[in-house]
Amino acid sequence: MGRIIALVNQKGGVGKSTTAVNLGAALAVQGRRVLVVDVDPQGNTTTGLGIDKARLTHDIYNVLMQEVPLERILVPTEIEKLTLAPATINLAGADVELVAALSRETRLRHALAPAASRYDFVLVDSPPSLGLLTINALTAADDCIIPVQAEFYALEGLAQLTNVIWRVRDALNPALVVSGVLVTMFDGRTRLALEVIRELEQYFPRQIFKTQIPRNVRLSEAPSYGKPAVLFDLKSRGAQAYLALAREMLELAEQPA
Ligand SMILES: Nc1ncnc2c1ncn2[C@@H]1O[C@H](COP(=O)(O)OP(=O)(O)O)[C@@H](O)[C@H]1O
Numbered sequence: 001m002g003r004i005i006a007l008v009n010q011k012g013g014v015g016k017s018t019t020a021v022n023l024g025a026a027l028a029v030q031g032r033r034v035l036v037v038d039v040d041p042q043g044n045t046t047t048g049l050g051i052d053k054a055r056l057t058h059d060i061y062n063v064l065m066q067e068v069p070l071e072r073i074l075v076p077t078e079i080e081k082l083t084l085a086p087a088t089i090n091l092a093g094a095d096v097e098l099v100a101a102l103s104r105e106t107r108l109r110h111a112l113a114p115a116a117s118r119y120d121f122v123l124v125d126s127p128p129s130l131g132l133l134t135i136n137a138l139t140a141a142d143d144c145i146i147p148v149q150a151e152f153y154a155l156e157g158l159a160q161l162t163n164v165i166w167r168v169r170d171a172l173n174p175a176l177v178v179s180g181v182l183v184t185m186f187d188g189r190t191r192l193a194l195e196v197i198r199e200l201e202q203y204f205p206r207q208i209f210k211t212q213i214p215r216n217v218r219l220s221e222a223p224s225y226g227k228p229a230v231l232f233d234l235k236s237r238g239a240q241a242y243l244a245l246a247r248e249m250l251e252l253a254e255q256p257a
């Protein structure tokens with residue numbers, strides 16, 4: 001059964017979509033079958049994986065709101081074992097439309113359930129809000145990863161986010177865990193970045209990934225070529241960091257609990 005992992009943080013610009021694209025690619029080039037599900041109307045993950053949104057006739061909106069089967073919207077990517085469930089701007093209304101919908105929190109879970117067994121990992125990218133799309137991602141997930149940018153305001157909002165995670169666990173998804181906090185855009189030369197990590201360690205003592213994602217310009221350039229960093233510049237520090245993160249996750253998964 002595939003493990004469904006939600007990438008969540010209501011802050012924008014912390015590296016959720018970059019992680020969806022590049023962790024997905026890194027797991028796939030290491031032989032895992034990966035499905036990346038874009039649940040952000042901005043569709044940055046969709047673009048980052050080289051998919052032209054203008055040419056899509058269906059996207060995750062149709063799955064969530066019109067019960068179109070997930071299979072109908074899946075698109076292959078340049079990496080053989082990496083498949084995408086894309087998002088387009090169609091999804092922009094969904095957070096509001098879902099409010100009045102039946103089973104509004106569990107739609108993604110039901111849509112992913114029949115497909116999950118065909119993958120080793122399902123990575124769900126979420127929008128920068130704590131609305132119903134993010135709730136759907138958390139409700140569908142076995143665990144979640146919180147990307148955190150190593151900057152001054154990094155910890156702001158984390159209390160609110162963990163509160164929402166606990167509420168989803170209590171009401172909808174009792175097995176949900178925070179499997180990891182991922183430090184992104186890390187610049188080890190600054191004292192501030194190191195201080196942020198020290199503070200994060202107090203907040204999440206056991207959950208911080210050893211692998212940190214450095215600030216690396218190749219990671220920010222790759223999406224405009226529609227390529228994950230492992231294809232755009234394999235030797236770059238960014239690509240290597242996401243490969244290391246994938247290895248760390250695979251090692252953690254093999255450890256006895
Ligand atoms: N490690 C990194 N180094 C340099 N730029 C990065 C890095 N991670 C993300 N970025 C850039 O920062 C911006 C925000 O990242 P993104 O993944 O889109 O965040 P989110 O999905 O959380 O809003 C994007 O322009 C992205 O290319």
Ligand SMILES: [Mg+2]
Pocket residue numbers: 016017018040042044045126127
């Ligand atoms: Mg994003």
